[in-house]
Amino acid sequence: MTALDIGVVRERSGLPASTLRYYEELGLIRSIGRNGLRRVYAGDVMQRLSFIALGRHAGFSLEEIGAMFAPDGRLSIDRDQLMEKADGLDKRIKQLTALRDGLRHTAKCSAPSHMECPKFQRLMRMAGKNPLRGRDAIV
């Protein structure tokens, strides 16, 4: 668990320094000192960044992710929260699967225009019933 210069973290994680600073500002990672001006991060930073990436993939906001770290730096995710998220993903997976199959069908469908394909119409009707609002989580 040796300390890591920000340059090293940038390189290993692929994230720009600006993002690392931003995450630090939000309290998602913490720097343990400086090397001259440069931030030096604690050795667990790579693990934390992976965790953040994972959280983002699962559809959590940075704020939510931040709340999963206990003050001592360990994880404190409640298992119910995970199950809830998993159930949410499950729903979304089903939606996406229907969508994927619908699109595939539509692409091959012999109807002269997509609008005339009954399956496509069904898809549209489904979508119309729950419009996505704003930048709404797509997951």
Added chain:
Amino acid sequence: MTALDIGVVRERSGLPASTLRYYEELGLIRSIGRNGLRRVYAGDVMQRLSFIALGRHAGFSLEEIGAMFAPDGRLSIDRDQLMEKADGLDKRIKQLTALRDGLRHTAKCSAPSHMECPKFQRLMRMAGKNPLRGRDAIV
């Protein structure tokens, strides 16, 4: 295909008038006249709105969706584009499935802390390898 007052469209679609005006401004729907001040939309507007909702669910931006309407108002989606999107969805579905299973396992896992669960670690490693950038399409 009778004309529809914006109030009726708002009601049937569940979208606020502001959204309808916004969509019109972007050229996604067109009003065919006025009733006093009020916009009156062409009869196909509900279908168009459904299509827009479908496109959004599939992860297209409003701009991309706009490009799918030919100038005459008919759809002109190229079937390859649909297949491409379907393939994209497929990938995303696989990711989400792995994620869902991982979360479910983690929730039930007997490891004292999530970080100690090997499956969880594997998930993190996967996520770490392709961080989500910005407001990146989650789909």
Added chain:
DNA sequence: CCTTGACTTGAAGTCGACTTGAACTTGTAA
């Protein structure tokens, strides 16, 4: 005839996750 509520306009604001800009500092290589 008058009120009212749902529309109208154009401009500005919001939200999340960053990025960019301007001005400055520093460890390291030449």
Added chain:
DNA sequence: TTACAAGTTCAAGTCGACTTCAAGTCAAGG
């Protein structure tokens, strides 16, 4: 020892999809 790449700060900007605001208009009901 001097140049330089890569950091630093703080404030402001960006992007997409809308929403909100202030001020005005109008069709329909009482």
